[in-house]
Amino acid sequence: MNEAMQAKVPVLSAENLSIALPEGGDRPFAVENVSFDVKPNEVVCLVGESGSGKSMIAHAVLSLLPKSIAVASGAVTVARQNPTKLDRRALRRLRGGEAAMIFQEPLSSLNPLKRVGKQIEEMILSHQRPTPSAAEVHERVQQLFTQVGLPNPKLLEKSYPFELSGGQRQRVMIAMAMANRPALLIADEPTTALDVTTQRQILRLIDDLRRDRGMGVLLITHDFGVVADVADRVVVLRHGKVVEQGTVEEVLRHPKEAYTRELIDAVPKARLDDVRHKTIRPESLLEVVGLHKTFRVKRGWLQPPREVVAADGISLTLHEGETLAVVGESGSGKSTLGRMIMRLTEPDGGAIRFNGQDLRQLRGEALRQARKQLQIVFQDPFASLDPRQKVGDAIARGPMAYGTSRAEAMEQAKKLLVRVGLNVVAADRYPHEFSGGQRQRICIARALALKPRVLIADEAVSALDVSVQAQVLALLAELRQEMKLAMIFITHDLRIAAEIADRVIVLRKGRIVEEGATADVFTAPQAAYTRDLLDAIPGRDFFDQPGFASAAGKIPTARMSS
């Protein structure tokens, strides 16, 4: 077989693959009649919302499906082998040999008790025959560390996983996957747990390695931005069936199916119209002055405690009816800021002025009364509802605590449920009967039941699928108008900030790096850090993302033709 021929043989192909779910599930098949190929030197993205079966396919490729779930019909071929037909030994050679996989959460994929260098050595030793000498293995590990761009390989190979940052851990995982020069790399949401700037580096690394080695990459993601950045071809999945597949250009520019169109439209995009500028009224509602907070983590007896600065003199003003986005990467202190305003975390210094009072001075009943006007929606809709409390009670409890009668509070709760797009009967159900998006609607209804003046949304849409995310954002935007709410919108996703906010604050390590009107911050960022963040937005060149059009001073259509 010559090289040209070789290039055409797919490293992975799925033919009419169906995976059966155990009886009593919500559908008979996790995946139904799915066919696609991954050729060498090609990145194929499997895109879909949660429950679309995309991870199932990845697990089927390496025969990693749970015992109760099996391939019902069709076949997967990986490097000319069918993993379901292989015996244990051959399967072990395949996994980590010809086909390697990396997962979403690098911390839980690494053995916490072993030095990372050893873990990679193990990977080489268990696959390569004849067994290479210790010196060879060591050299190979050093090489791999260098290839995945880890600084100072000599020092890092002796580290334990907990000593590395999230991005470094994912690089170690990639090095491990690369150890035996696989023909196929399966990456299951490899950047979902990472910050945007790190995400960009990791995606770039995967792409570089793909080009160097001509391997096929199956990338699983829910983010169309990521697809636009790295994919050659896309497979769109919904409820276990292929909705559409084709090249990135075809699918993203000219989607044939309504569902694909919907998903692409749901990607948050900058709407930098200037209508919202006029809505800003000068009266300030909430004022944060010089807020300080340092977390001290005890380490050992003799070591000094580790200090993490979450707020280093943060000052901000929230005007009436205004939406202020607080953006930053993990560890920037953005959530702590929201929690300090809610008095859930006690600041070390500074003042929070609201309604002519300093919230920090309030205690007991006075604090309880002040809290009524400030409400918060948390990130995880599964953790923020009491699993043993009916939805109606959850919403009515707040007003009842402030003296509203039960009947009246329930009446109001039902109205709110309808307002956030749920059915009245939802009031008598328990939270586990609802999906993530529905739960987040319930949380919003709960927060609004007290008719607050300020709503803090702490990553309120980050845990949701894009299409649901778009709906919840739209709901928040409507309610903001209706109830004249001022909002502090805490998010790591700049696209969302650009879509909803009037003003943006960029936080880094507890300090405000940049502050200004959304349009200004996104089109003419002053701080280098803000520019980095903007550059890292996935799919920025593809969708009309903030910072692109005006920063370059070109009309977006001119770019599309190039």
Added chain:
Amino acid sequence: MDAVRAFLRHPSGMVGLVVLLIVVITAIIAPIVFPVSPWEMVSAPFTPPGEDGLLLGGDTLGRDVAAGVAYGARVSLVIGIASAIAAMVIGVTIGAISGYFGGKIDLVLMRMTELFQTIPAFVLAILLVATFNPSLLTIILTIGAVSWPPLARLTRAEFLRLRNREFVEAALCQGEGTLRIVLGHILPNAISPILVVTSLTVATAILLESALSFMGLGDPNLMSWGFMIGAGRTVIRNAWWMSVFPGLAILITVLAINLFGEGLSDVLNPRVSRRRS
């Protein structure tokens, strides 16, 4: 309701439940089956089992062992359940306060709990019962007072786990008071393991009560299994039935409660029950 259905399918848990029900029924119908008081001397002393109309024989004074075992079930169950509830009330209260408020309160309460844990429970129980007059109430309170530390520690751990959950914080932001949050949000979510440990505490309470009665520190007006074993112990080599039958009763009851408790634990622990399904 799902939990009940799952329990009905749990084999060893069901065995425990059935045996326990038999013990409970025995306790209830004891006065009907044995209308004569178990203290009454109804036959010649040392009557072997099966003779003279006594199924399980008679004791050193000619009292019916079968009647004693049946009436003893009442004492054991009442004391076991009541003192486990007493232990639960004390333990949950201390654990809840400790876990919810934390800080200095936690420090003081936990050191106190450790103090109780370092003293052997049985020695402390003997001391308490000997100090007060042995009666049903004092025995229940004593067993409760020495059995609460594990429940306090468990409750504290559950409260620490739940205290910073977002739904608890949400309730706080909604203006709900401390008592409301503790009783309405945290406790209902912590109740499963507490119930399991309480059910197992019933078994240890029955053992403690038997041990106290064996030492002659039980309520002198109550016929209990421990007392019967204590009374028959000196003659066990020539009249085995006087100690063996009440001993078997203790063994079977405690075993049944343990099986029931473990079944309950499997059913209420979502990780285990999910694996089974």
